[in-house]
Amino acid sequence: MSLLDRVRYPADLRALPRDDLPRLVDEVRNRHIDVVSHKGGHFGASLGVAELTVALHYVFDTPRDKIVWDTGHQAYIHKILTGRNERLPTIRTRGGLAPFCRRDESEYDAFGAGHAATSISAAWGMATGRDLRGEDFHVVAVIGDGAMGCGLAYEALNNAGATDRDFIVVLNDNDMSIAPAVGAMNKYLTGMITNPAYNRARELVKEVLQRTPTGLGDLMQDVAGKLEESVKHMLTPGLIFEELGFRYVGPVDGHDVHALVDRLSRVKRLKGPILVHVLTQKGKGFVHAEEDPWTWHASGPFDKVTGRGLKKRGGLPRYQKVFGQGLVELAGGDERVVAITAAMPDGTSTDLFQKAYPERYFDVGIAEGHGVTFAAGLATQGVRPVVAIYSTFLQRAFDNIVHDVALQGLPVVFGMDRAGIAGEDGPTHHGTLDIAYMLSVPGMTVTAPKDGAEMLALLRLGIAQERGPFSLRWPRDAVPEEVPAVAEIPEVEPFTWEVLREGKDVAILAVGTMVGPALEAAAALERSGVSASVVNCRFLKPYDREMLERIVRTHPAILTVEEGQETNGFGAYMAREINALEAGHTPAPSELAVPAMASLGPVTPVVESMGIPDTFIEHGARKELLADLGLDGEGIAHRAEGMVGTLRSRAAAERA
Numbered sequence: 032m033s034l035l036d037r038v039r040y041p042a043d044l045r046a047l048p049r050d051d052l053p054r055l056v057d058e059v060r061n062r063h064i065d066v067v068s069h070k071g072g073h074f075g076a077s078l079g080v081a082e083l084t085v086a087l088h089y090v091f092d093t094p095r096d097k098i099v100w101d102t103g104h105q106a107y108i109h110k111i112l113t114g115r116n117e118r119l120p121t122i123r124t125r126g127g128l129a130p131f132c133r134r135d136e137s138e139y140d141a142f143g144a145g146h147a148a149t150s151i152s153a154a155w156g157m158a159t160g161r162d163l164r165g166e167d168f169h170v171v172a173v174i175g176d177g178a179m180g181c182g183l184a185y186e187a188l189n190n191a192g193a194t195d196r197d198f199i200v201v202l203n204d205n206d207m208s209i210a211p212a213v214g215a216m217n218k219y220l221t222g223m224i225t226n227p228a229y230n231r232a233r234e235l236v237k238e239v240l241q242r243t244p245t246g247l248g249d250l251m252q253d254v255a256g257k258l259e260e261s262v263k264h265m266l267t268p269g270l271i272f273e274e275l276g277f278r279y280v281g282p283v284d285g286h287d288v289h290a291l292v293d294r295l296s297r298v299k300r301l302k303g304p305i306l307v308h309v310l311t312q313k314g315k316g317f318v319h320a321e322e323d324p325w326t327w328h329a330s331g332p333f334d335k336v337t338g339r340g341l342k343k344r345g346g347l348p349r350y351q352k353v354f355g356q357g358l359v360e361l362a363g364g365d366e367r368v369v370a371i372t373a374a375m376p377d378g379t380s381t382d383l384f385q386k387a388y389p390e391r392y393f394d395v396g397i398a399e400g401h402g403v404t405f406a407a408g409l410a411t412q413g414v415r416p417v418v419a420i421y422s423t424f425l426q427r428a429f430d431n432i433v434h435d436v437a438l439q440g441l442p443v444v445f446g447m448d449r450a451g452i453a454g455e456d457g458p459t460h461h462g463t464l465d466i467a468y469m470l471s472v473p474g475m476t477v478t479a480p481k482d483g484a485e486m487l488a489l490l491r492l493g494i495a496q497e498r499g500p501f502s503l504r505w506p507r508d509a510v511p512e513e514v515p516a517v518a519e520i521p522e523v524e525p526f527t528w529e530v531l532r533e534g535k536d537v538a539i540l541a542v543g544t545m546v547g548p549a550l551e552a553a554a555a556l557e558r559s560g561v562s563a564s565v566v567n568c569r570f571l572k573p574y575d576r577e578m579l580e581r582i583v584r585t586h587p588a589i590l591t592v593e594e595g596q597e598t599n600g601f602g603a604y605m606a607r608e609i610n611a612l613e614a615g616h617t618p619a620p621s622e623l624a625v626p627a628m629a630s631l632g633p634v635t636p637v638v639e640s641m642g643i644p645d646t647f648i649e650h651g652a653r654k655e656l657l658a659d660l661g662l663d664g665e666g667i668a669h670r671a672e673g674m675v676g677t678l679r680s681r682a683a684a685e686r687a
């Protein structure tokens with residue numbers, strides 16, 4: 032019988048003799064490898080924290096004591112040990128376990144996440160709340176060295192370190208983010224552990240001190256005191272944390288479960304803010320992942336022996352690849368262009384840019400806000416930054432977009448990856464807010480391409496234009512058709528829409544990814560006797576006012592469709608604009624890209640919008656989730672048919 036058959040919850044784990052812990056570590060590791068090899072998912076990070084997860088649940092009284100996993104991509108083994116082992120194979124599938132930690136999934140998930148670097152702030156809030164309420168339990172934040180590059184982590188350390196409140200931070204240092212970790216903090220941590228000269232110096236100073244005789248004169252005493260202080264600092268590898276008010280413990284070998292249990296047990300008895308520095312190897316226990324932790328951060332199903340992926344590749348390229356290759360091409364003709372990523376070089380395919388133009392490529396780490404303000408600074412110097420960040424992570428940088436870029440009218444291009452429904456990564460990763468937040472920023476050009484070629488045409492325009500900030504979005508999906516080289520892609524006329532199909536009963540104003548489904552809907556509608564126009568609204572703001580006027584005058588029904596939040600989205604914006612047309616209002620100054628138009632007169636179309644409802648969307652396959660939301664050909668046709676049907680019956684009733 033395996034230990035895992037008996038260990039379903041941490042209480043079972045705590046009942047084991049200590050000698051069984053290494054065996055349990057092996058079992059959870061194998062279970063994790065087995066499940067991900069069949070189902071795919073986040074892989075290397077959980078392998079790296081197998082010992083740490085076992086030790087934390089062994090030493091701390093969870094769920095009374097709170098463990099806050101940063102991001103949550105490394106929590107698979109935590110899930111295995113907290114009553115979710117049987118359900119682990121459902122992870123990331125619709126109705127199955129969540130990809131990250133969630134408070135509503137388990138009482139052992141003390142805090143929900145998916146975005147990085149929230150753990151110290153959240154855990155610090157818990158520790159403070161505990162004390163305010165006079166309770167008594169331990170709070171432990173577990174954060175990776177990648178997430179430690181994010182400003183939020185330092186804001187929290189700065190806050191917590193100034194007090195003597197009991198609070199534990201475990202720094203899981205594996206020298207990796209998704210890609211190799213970047214930045215000065217990373218250099219510091221790595222240097223501290225691996226630098227042989229430093230280690231030799233430490234030993235030497237230790238020796239000298241031990242030999243220094245006591246009873247020296249004042250001056251010598253002073254010098255000795257200073258020396259001692261410096262030596263103390265040299266002997267304290269985590270000086271930076273000590274200076275921030277944390278007691279530093281470590282480094283601890285994160286793959287020695289006994290060492291971890293010993294250290295954590297001691298730390299549990301200490302007072303005040305403590306930082307435990309644990310060294311781990313990402314991918315530990317699976318040779319392919321140990322050798323190439325970057326590739327194995329996450330994986331599709333794979334063969335456990337060869338490590339080879341089981342899913343067939345091929346078909347059309349993904350948007351992100353087309354973007355990455357196109358950006359390299361565009362940068363070849365324009366030396367001003369630089370690329371910025373926030374720790375997602377392969378996710379955004381800016382790794383291609385790094386290879387082509389290393390000196391014009393900047394990975395700022397998990398620091399989206401900084402990345403945007405850095406871009407603003409670059410733009411003041413005539414550099415043309417293209418900031419490639421997932422739509423969901425760019426939420427972090429909203430004020431930087433507003434205050435540092437837009438308010439100063441700086442020409443920064445925002446390329447938003449994973450815009451719309453991101454799929455299996457779920458609500459923390461869906462990029463459903465960017466249309467709403469970008470539309471709200473004065474001076475921002477907001478665009479959404481219908482396919483890969485249009486994405487590159489918009490990117491080219493964004494880089495060339497001087498109007499100010501410019502955004503474009505693309506989904507986590509393959510492009511709908513082949514994409515030619517940039518030079519062969521025709522120009523797109525700024526701020527124009529494109530009529531793809533002319534009809535008379537209803538006009539579908541489609542945004543980006545919804546253009547294809549809108550065309551499918553129009554074909555289906557035709558079969559049921561409804562004539563639909565389809566307009567590719569590639570410029571959301573400024574938009575094609577002349578065309579809007581024409582459409583409004585010639586269609587009794589208008590349906591907007593977008594892969595974004597309905598509240599404050601493109602549909603809401605258009606409804607307001609159409610309303611203003613009807614009232615004969617002059618457009619606001621920022622929208623005067625095209626001439627103002629006259630009042631609509633007698634035409635008053637019915638306007639409806641489709642998009643993502645005012646709720647968080649769960650995880651699941653992108654296609655299925657979109658179909659659930661009615662954001663596919665069938666759903667759009669159904670809605671448009673309903674609108675036309677209502678108008679027809681109303682007209683029939685009026686005639687009768």
Ligand SMILES: Cc1ncc(C[n+]2csc(CCOP(=O)(O)OP(=O)(O)O)c2C)c(N)n1
Pocket residue numbers: 076079102104105145146147174175176177178179203205207208209313373374375397399424427
């Ligand atoms: C705000 C934000 N930006 C980017 C990401 C994407 N991301 C997920 S995990 C990860 C790397 C985290 O590295 P680290 O904290 O060291 O954990 P490790 O995977 O090495 O265990 C990144 C960049 C994210 N989740 N949140």
